[in-house]
Amino acid sequence: xxxxxxxxxxxxxxxxxxxxxxxxxxxxxxxxxxxxxxxxxxxxxxxxxxxxxxxxxxxxxxxxxxxxxxxxxxxxxxxxxxxxxxxxxxxxxxxxxxxxxxxxxxxxxxxxxxxxxxxxxxxxxxxxxxxxxxxxxxxxxxxxxxxxxxxxxxxxxxxxxxxxxxxxxxxxxxxxxxxxxxxxxxxxxxxx
Numbered sequence: 798x799x800x801x802x803x804x805x806x807x808x809x810x811x812x813x814x815x816x817x818x819x820x821x822x823x824x825x826x827x828x829x830x831x832x833x834x835x836x837x838x839x840x841x842x843x844x845x846x847x848x849x850x851x852x853x854x855x856x857x858x859x860x861x862x863x864x865x866x867x868x869x870x871x872x873x874x875x876x877x878x879x880x881x882x883x884x885x886x887x888x889x890x891x892x893x894x895x896x897x898x899x900x901x902x903x904x905x906x907x908x909x910x911x912x913x914x915x916x917x918x919x920x921x922x923x924x925x926x927x928x929x930x931x932x933x934x935x936x937x938x939x940x941x942x943x944x945x946x947x948x949x950x951x952x953x954x955x956x957x958x959x960x961x962x963x964x965x966x967x968x969x970x971x972x973x974x975x976x977x978x979x980x981x982x983x984x985x986x987x988x989x
Contacts, residue, residue, distance in 0.1 A: 800862045800936070807936045809859040813926070815852020819845045820891065820919055824912045827904045836902055843898050846912070850891040857884055863936060873933040876925055876965040883922035890915035924961055 801808040826842035829835070864881060867874045894911045898904070929935040 800866050801859050807863065809856060809863055810930070810936075812852065812856040812859050813923075816849045816856060816887075816919065817923065819849030819852060820887075820912075821916050823849060824909075824916050827909050827912055830904045831909065839898075839902050839904050842904060842912075843895075843902065846891060846894055846898070850888070850895060853884070853888050853891060857888065860884070867935075872966075873929055873935055875967075876929050876933065879965045880922055880925035880929065883918050883925065887915050887918050887922065890918070921961065925965065928962070928965070 803811065823842045823845035826838050826845060830838035830842060860881075864877050867877050890911050894908060894915065897908055897911070930937060
């Protein structure tokens with residue numbers, strides 16, 4: 798399967814904006830419905846979820862071209878495996894959420910939990926997508942003019958980064974034991 802490009806840029810990053818925007822919007826509208834019981838919020842949440850779902854399917858299709866181009870066994874492939882698994886789970890949760898909501902135009906606690914779980918997975922999956930691009934250089938051409946700019950990080954950020962990277966590193970053959978501290982990741986940087 799070929800990598801997809803549009804106007805000189807990879808298509809997958811262009812497609813992820815729909816699920817990244819619409820699925821969290823659906824969750825926010827769910828909360829608005831539960832706070833007010835106004836049906837319009839439940840309806841808007843349903844259609845936001847539907848748009849995010851269609852966007853997620855489109856993003857998945859375009860991401861598969863990139864996925865199959867990654868060499869098996871590489872660090873990037875290990876990260877991509879976690880990213881793909883999370884995204885399949887997100888699509889599954891959205892499918893279930895849409896089926897539960899179809900025709901009822903109201904939101905209950907189960908709907909809210911499915912949406913919250915899907916959005917949490919979406920955030921983590923986005924981190925892995927960023928890891929492939931910003932750390933592994935997936936489909937990045939040229940050079941970065943901001944590579945040497947000062948970076949501000951919240952306290953404890955390196956620990957979170959290390960924990961997420963450890964999941965993708967599990968089973969990797971890079972000389973470290975699973976869970977061993979990654980010195981290239983676990984370092985305190987400038988904090989604000």
